[in-house]
Amino acid sequence: MNKNLKNLNGVYATKCREYKHYMNLGNLNMKFMIPECFRFSHQFVFFLHDSLVKIIKEGEPKGNFHISFDIKDTDIAEKIEGHSGEDLLNILKENGYEDECDLLFLKQIYVAVLSDFLQFVYTALKASESGKLSVTYALLRKPLKDNLFILEWMLADTEDFLKKYKSDKSYKDLAIDKISPEKKMSIIEKANSKIYLPIIPSDFIYELRYDKSKEYSFEPAWQKANHLITSCIHYKTEEMNLNFVFSDNYSKDSQWESLYLLLPSLLFYAMQVCYVIYSNLNPKEKIDINFLNRAAIGFVLTSKLTSGQSDVYDQAIKDLPILCAKCGSEFRITKKIEEQIINKWIYKCPKRHRNDFFKL
DSSP states (O other): HHHHHTTTTTHHHHHHSOOOOOOOOOTTEEEEOOOGHHHHHHHHHHHHHHHHHHHHHHHHHTTTOOOOOOOOOHHHHHHHHOOOHHHHHHHHHHHHHHHHHHHHHHHHHHHHHHHHHHHHHHHHHHHHTTTTTTHHHHHHHHIIIIIEEEEEHHHHHHHHHHHHHOTTTTTTGGGGSOHHHHHHHHHHHHHHHHSSSOSSSSHHHHHHHOTTTOOTTTTHHHHHHHHHOOTTTSSOOOOTHHHHHHHHOOHHHHHHHHHHHHHHHHHHHHHHHHHHHHHHOTTTTTOHHHHHHHHHHHHHHHHHHHOOOSSSHHHTTTTTTOOOTTTOEEOOOOOHHHHHHHEEEEEEEEOOOEETTTTO
């Protein structure tokens, strides 16, 4: 995989310069600057983003981020009367309700970390639309390095995460810069083993976020987006230059190329991590398998478009069924359907019903 990514450098950016850099979007008083060759990838990552927003929008009215339970002991009921917040939690824990408190902790941490993750990702993607790529890269650093890792830890080893989170002494151990590369890799591997379709190698997920020495890693771009001058040997600022400040159309093409080559992998993985945690915290909430299958198909098609490779992930999706939203028929993806999805963002079932591929 490393060799393949290395060979892609500069190839697709050349294709992008064949398209216009500015495209009007209906009546919006703005310019959509993303080259057309990356619009499918951009729509795909927004599709993943919106699916996670849906978890919060639908989960909050259902009370899925809170807990309810009966207190049958009248003495305890009298003790908690009039108390709230930390005082209430302390009374409950002291009287045998620690498991309930832990579940509440997990639910509240999950929705708070996910909400913060989504705010940064949304703003980063909107900045990309207007060509503000230094802002895009700068904003993606926190959610993909920090927020996602907290979510991974919650999935990989819930007990260890909670133990550290609740401890006055080890709380600081949750800080990303305090965690060794070996520990990060172990948590990523465990989280990746628990998701629906773990087709992205764990070492690649780690390298994209934390390995400064890999030229395809996000880390060099994140550092350059946050600092005008960088001296690290792996992403040293060129002479008579300032990071991202003098980006011309060629530079922006290259920055978009890297963004839409790599970001779909991390968001496809992150989406699955979030869905599994949500399902674990709320067992009555069933994961929408049809959505996950469409997401997997979208990821593979995005990989084909941005890397030019046609068989890297084909095996992973060849048997995944896709549903028609109108007649409920189940069928497998074909080359013709792939072309429909890529070119028109739709697909048609055997009965010719038209489906919006990115509709949630």
